[in-house]
Amino acid sequence: MTRLAVIRGNSLNPYEMQNYSPIEGVHFFGTLAKTELKHPNTHLLKSYNNLACRALGLQYYQPSLSKELRELDPDFVNTLELYNYDSFTGVRHAVKNNKRSVVTCWETLPSHPVFTKTIFRRYFRKYILENASFFHVPTNKARDCLLELGCPDDRIVLQHYGIDLSKFKFKKQEHEVFTYLFIGRLEQEKGIKQTIKAFNKLDNDSQLLILGNGSLRGFVEESARANKGIKYLGVKPYTEVPGVHAMADVFVLPSIPHRLWEEQYGMVFLESMAAGNPVISTSTGAIPEVVSDKEGILVKPDSVGELVKAMRLLYNDRKRLKRMSRNCRKRAERDYDAGRVAERLVKLFYS
Known part of the structure; x- marks a missing residue:
């Protein structure tokens, strides 16, 4: 069975995930924060969000994520945004194991400081833009944001989300x-x-x-x-x-x-x-x-x-x-x- 790892960190929620739940072989990764998502393949990992993590741009840092991905050995990785540690970890895992990765991007403001706030986030953005297989956006506004950040248009795919x-x-x-x-x-x-x-x-x-x-x-x-x-x-x-x-x-x-x-x-x-x-x-x-x-x-x-x-x-x-x-x-x-x-x-x- 093909295994899909959907990595969302602290953003794991039932609203977006209802679009993935029907997919056979899907596994969700999030933090130990309270979530209403009910799915048998949900992995809730311990995270850190102390002052040091926030200062470095490593909000909700999940040190065990790499290990969990190695154990699951997914065929495909889907992460969220360009600037998150968990997104960087997912794309890096895909690169090391010759797997495909797609990064879902909601952000519509290319001038937002989340892209440049710390040296870590600047590095994550550069690495993800260079190494992700392609990028998924739910709107043309998000596409325009990616284009302005330097992402090639032929690596961006538009697909709306829905509800049950x-x-x-x-x-x-x-x-x-x-x-x-x-x-x-x-x-x-x-x-x-x-x-x-x-x-x-x-x-x-x-x-x-x-x-x-x-x-x-x-x-x-x-x-x-x-x-x-x-x-x-x-x-x-x-x-x-x-x-x-x-x-x-x-x-x-x-x-x-x-x-x-x-x-x-x-x-x-x-x-x-x-x-x-x-x-x-x-x-x-x-x-x-x-x-x-x-x-x-x-x-x-x-x-x-x-x-x-x-x-x-x-x-x-x-x-x-x-x-x-x-x-x-x-x-x-x-x-x-x-x-x-x-x-x-x-x-x-x-x-």
């Missing part, structure tokens, strides 16, 4: 109370403040559900106490997320980019579309690649006025809402089915 569509039921009708939904980190860059401000300006009979955690949790809880239409759902395991999407009519996540971050993909957008919920977001990062004007409305970042207008539009124009809802599910089935993505990844890795 069977867990997301396409709703047949609207809810008794029109419902907007926000799912994400409760941080400034996710636009949670703008979402609440916009909702407070609406003059319709609707509610806003919020799921997530972060530094602005107190602001969200206070807003929920001040406006009975706002309901904070706290934090839920990923297995319960499909049920939350089923409670909504429209999904709202108005991301706001800054110097060190922009939306790289947004798996939650795929979930929303799978549930048939049109998306209201911003025209930043890779969002326009994931959500078109057939499935949602993209507004300017940090514009409460445009956000209010979009939220009102989908509330008032129910024909447009239903049309977008059908388009969402069609797009999810066409482009974002994790089962089909797994088949494409197999062809990508083993061809």
Whole structure:
């Protein structure tokens, strides 16, 4: 049986990994951090993230990773990003054992300091760019980033990620109370403040559900106490997320980019579309690649006025809402089915 080692370190999560789980012979490598990923071939390794490791750019350093790879002897190695120790270790293992390696790259900002922060990271980037068999990107924004970092275009392959569509039921009708939904980190860059401000300006009979955690949790809880239409759902395991999407009519996540971050993909957008919920977001990062004007409305970042207008539009124009809802599910089935993505990844890795 062909063995595929998917190395993700501290980034091991069920969102991305659902695209790999159907692949026969796959093994996941991550740190001992808590993970919701449930797979029999999951290897959780001890890692170090002390001050010295962070200063050297060796966050979540896994000294046993090389040994684990030697014992598994994978036929193919898939790692994450250009600047991680575990990515360097995976590519180096492939080179030493005459195996193939692919590096998945999400990052869209070539000027981000993660690429040059320390001498180790600069070395990792150089080694990986020179020695990885090829590079996998989920968006054209990530492709452009790699090109600017010096990666040849003929070694970059674009393949979107998807989700398990069977867990997301396409709703047949609207809810008794029109419902907007926000799912994400409760941080400034996710636009949670703008979402609440916009909702407070609406003059319709609707509610806003919020799921997530972060530094602005107190602001969200206070807003929920001040406006009975706002309901904070706290934090839920990923297995319960499909049920939350089923409670909504429209999904709202108005991301706001800054110097060190922009939306790289947004798996939650795929979930929303799978549930048939049109998306209201911003025209930043890779969002326009994931959500078109057939499935949602993209507004300017940090514009409460445009956000209010979009939220009102989908509330008032129910024909447009239903049309977008059908388009969402069609797009999810066409482009974002994790089962089909797994088949494409197999062809990508083993061809």
